[in-house]
Amino acid sequence: MISDESIRQAVARELKVPPSLLLPETVLHSLPGFDSVQLLMLMVALEEIGVKIPTTEAANLRTFGELLVFERK
Amino acid sequence: MLHAALTAIHHVVPARRLTAAELEARFGAKSVQSITSLSGIRERRIVEPGMTASDLAFAAADRLLEARGIPRPSLDVLVVTTQTGDYQIPGTAYVLHERLGLSPHCAAFDLAQGCSAFPYSLAVAQGLFAAGLARRALVLNADAVSSILHPQDRTLVTLHGDGATATLLETATANEGLLGFHLGTDSSGWRYLCMPASGARQPRDESTRREITDEFGNVRTAEHFQMNGQAVFHFAIHKIPEVVGEALGKFGVSLADLDLVILHQANRFMIQQIYKKLGVPAEKQFFYLEDVGNLSGAATPAALSEAVRQGRVRPGALILLVSFGVGLSWGIALVRVGPHGLVPISASTELTLVNPNSQS
Numbered sequence: 001m002i003s004d005e006s007i008r009q010a011v012a013r014e015l016k017v018p019p020s021l022l023l024p025e026t027v028l029h030s031l032p033g034f035d036s037v038q039l040l041m042l043m044v045a046l047e048e049i050g051v052k053i054p055t056t057e058a059a060n061l062r063t064f065g066e067l068l069v070f071e072r073k
Numbered sequence: 074m075l076h077a078a079l080t081a082i083h084h085v086v087p088a089r090r091l092t093a094a095e096l097e098a099r100f101g102a103k104s105v106q107s108i109t110s111l112s113g114i115r116e117r118r119i120v121e122p123g124m125t126a127s128d129l130a131f132a133a134a135d136r137l138l139e140a141r142g143i144p145r146p147s148l149d150v151l152v153v154t155t156q157t158g159d160y161q162i163p164g165t166a167y168v169l170h171e172r173l174g175l176s177p178h179c180a181a182f183d184l185a186q187g188c189s190a191f192p193y194s195l196a197v198a199q200g201l202f203a204a205g206l207a208r209r210a211l212v213l214n215a216d217a218v219s220s221i222l223h224p225q226d227r228t229l230v231t232l233h234g235d236g237a238t239a240t241l242l243e244t245a246t247a248n249e250g251l252l253g254f255h256l257g258t259d260s261s262g263w264r265y266l267c268m269p270a271s272g273a274r275q276p277r278d279e280s281t282r283r284e285i286t287d288e289f290g291n292v293r294t295a296e297h298f299q300m301n302g303q304a305v306f307h308f309a310i311h312k313i314p315e316v317v318g319e320a321l322g323k324f325g326v327s328l329a330d331l332d333l334v335i336l337h338q339a340n341r342f343m344i345q346q347i348y349k350k351l352g353v354p355a356e357k358q359f360f361y362l363e364d365v366g367n368l369s370g371a372a373t374p375a376a377l378s379e380a381v382r383q384g385r386v387r388p389g390a391l392i393l394l395v396s397f398g399v400g401l402s403w404g405i406a407l408v409r410v411g412p413h414g415l416v417p418i419s420a421s422t423e424l425t426l427v428n429p430n431s432q433s
Contacts, residue, residue, distance in 0.1 A: 059303060
């Protein structure tokens, strides 16, 4: 199963931000340059590494920490 | 039992263009370019004041009927799908029935099915053929969503265009035409595509006109059409490949049997993700949104119409039409083109407003 750190690295890579910025309480919308397009790209990138996000949860994604609670391969 | 075949199709979009330059002036270059890079939509066609979805539908229908020499009294059924009708009461089908000069024996009614409208309207029409109630039907799919968007809702304004299609259905042999349907609903997501103050549940008042800005800077009120983009995107790239798989199994066909797989033209990135998950090869893909935008309920049939115009639909072709959206709903139709093929309608695909009572 992929680790929290792997998810952190994937998110950092996709959003082009330093991994150190990604704390569980980090609000994604507060990250520099974050927009609705990046959110969609991020969802696809996470799925490709095995993170399964339910549609109902995708509707309300807010913090980096919320990305760590979903089912993983 | 009578069986319906799709024998002609035509689409119409407004002549008015909403360009990237106009949107960059409104929203800023960076954000528009970011969305464009994902959506693949460079410009949209939108109605001008005084033009409605039914004007577009009328033009598409009138041009098709004229080009094919179809006697109007020969039509038994008129099905209109729209979410932007001329009136809440009566249905737009009645307005168009009169305007097209159809006969009293021609049944007319509306379906409000959003972006999945095309397969649903074909399925309903096919049912009327099977019931012996129709031998010739006209299906009109029309939406002018630009008219229900807040002008500062960057996410939706940059994606949506307006358009209409006319599809002629006539009796056919059992091995051609509309061969199968797969319809479904995930109603847990109906709130994700919603215009809250648009009916009896939330009457319009001062509070529904209050502007709200979301975390991405999109502005809207309860009186405007709203979308939770990430939820709809997630639904589309997960649920649609799954139900297409179900449909192919139900129809007893494989991707290899299909000549073309036409998806709802929501945005290029979403379509590419679905094609990728399904394993649809490039030669069976089709895109029609770059110059017109997402045409909502008219998007899938307009893509088919454009594929016909571009010579991508050969006689005997087997085509899968996949639409999805409001509800959240999906509709899939399997269509076999007849041996004579679908000949493009030579009329224009643009409509300019001259006089709303004499459009053609």
